[in-house]
Amino acid sequence: MKIAFIGGGVMGEAMVSAILDKGLAKPEAVWASDVSQARLKYLKQKYGVAVTESNLEAISGKDVVVLAVKPLNLAEVMTELGGQLKSTQLVLSIIAGARIGTLRLGLKHGCIARVMPNTPAQIGEGMSVWTATPEVTEQQRGLVGAILGAMGRELYVDDEKYIDMATAVSGSGPAYFFLVVESLVDAAVEIGLPRDMARELVLQTMLGSGRLIQKSGEEPAELRRKVTSPGGTTAEALLQFEKEGFTDLVKRAVKAAYDKAKRLGG
Numbered sequence: 191m192k193i194a195f196i197g198g199g200v201m202g203e204a205m206v207s208a209i210l211d212k213g214l215a216k217p218e219a220v221w222a223s224d225v226s227q228a229r230l231k232y233l234k235q236k237y238g239v240a241v242t243e244s245n246l247e248a249i250s251g252k253d254v255v256v257l258a259v260k261p262l263n264l265a266e267v268m269t270e271l272g273g274q275l276k277s278t279q280l281v282l283s284i285i286a287g288a289r290i291g292t293l294r295l296g297l298k299h300g301c302i303a304r305v306m307p308n309t310p311a312q313i314g315e316g317m318s319v320w321t322a323t324p325e326v327t328e329q330q331r332g333l334v335g336a337i338l339g340a341m342g343r344e345l346y347v348d349d350e351k352y353i354d355m356a357t358a359v360s361g362s363g364p365a366y367f368f369l370v371v372e373s374l375v376d377a378a379v380e381i382g383l384p385r386d387m388a389r390e391l392v393l394q395t396m397l398g399s400g401r402l403i404q405k406s407g408e409e410p411a412e413l414r415r416k417v418t419s420p421g422g423t424t425a426e427a428l429l430q431f432e433k434e435g436f437t438d439l440v441k442r443a444v445k446a447a448y449d450k451a452k453r454l455g456g
């Protein structure tokens with residue numbers, strides 16, 4: 191497979207690393223194009239991939255073209271690449287909020303997969319949700335599955351509406367988790383635990399609890415009930431969460447992210 195990355199930032203690098211790691215492409219068949227020379231130098235040195243400052247040079251002769259720039263840079267990229275892609279080239283966009291209709295129109299191109307990945311992809315623990323246009327062949331769909339599977343789990347959806355929803359849940363989700371970890375560590379320090387110890391306790395508790403949900407197959411609510419003895423310490427904490435409207439707060443936050451994802455898509 192020959193693949194080009196338009197934008198070699200955080201997510202672009204995560205994908206490059208995963209693809210090379212799983213042997214889906216040789217370094218010389220992976221091209222990265224970026225406006226930042228420092229970024230290109232870094233990617234070339236670390237991964238041995240081919241680099242260029244020209245997006246047009248990058249896409250030439252590639253089977254897959256990954257759009258990995260920030261949403262605000264999409265318009266300039268579409269102006270540059272519009273009408274320049276061969277109809278059989280697969281465009282794989284990870285740009286939050288960028289609708290397939292927008293990409294189709296801007297690129298004058300139909301063979302498109304739209305993906306919402308997340309940052310744990312950097313360590314092969316990502317969650318990617320994706321959809322594709324009818325022009326994407328079965329073989330190309332297999333390729334998308336393999337590329338995203340190299341970064342963690344992948345889930346195909348046949349309706350694009352789920353991508354904006356996934357953006358608010360799994361795309362932004364790592365930040366929610368980091369906030370919970372930060373808050374718990376701060377709370378632990380406040381009651382007297384040394385920070386290092388607090389961090390270790392919180393992190394292992396979060397990871398262990400996540401794995402318990404996964405391995406036991408039990409509902410989180412059921413597992414929560416099992417930790418909560420009537421009149422005990424957990425019940426006391428949960429009562430406080432309830433009084434302060436924790437569940438509603440989470441709902442409002444996710445809804446705000448979802449609304450923003452829809453607004454980004456125009």
Ligand SMILES: NC(=O)c1ccc[n+]([C@@H]2O[C@H](COP(=O)([O-])OP(=O)(O)OC[C@H]3O[C@@H](n4cnc5c(N)ncnc54)[C@H](OP(=O)(O)O)[C@@H]3O)[C@@H](O)[C@H]2O)c1
Binds near residue numbers: 202
């Ligand atoms: N990070 C996440 O958690 C996450 C999760 C899911 C999806 N995404 C999506 O992934 C995309 C990339 O995010 P990221 O975090 O990897 O962003 P990033 O680190 O800023 O990477 C984007 C790169 O593209 C470069 N660039 C800007 N304009 C360009 C152009 N015209 N041609 C080529 N390269 C250009 C940027 O250079 P400069 O920095 O010099 O402008 C930067 O190096 C975004 O659209 C985002 O919505 C991100």
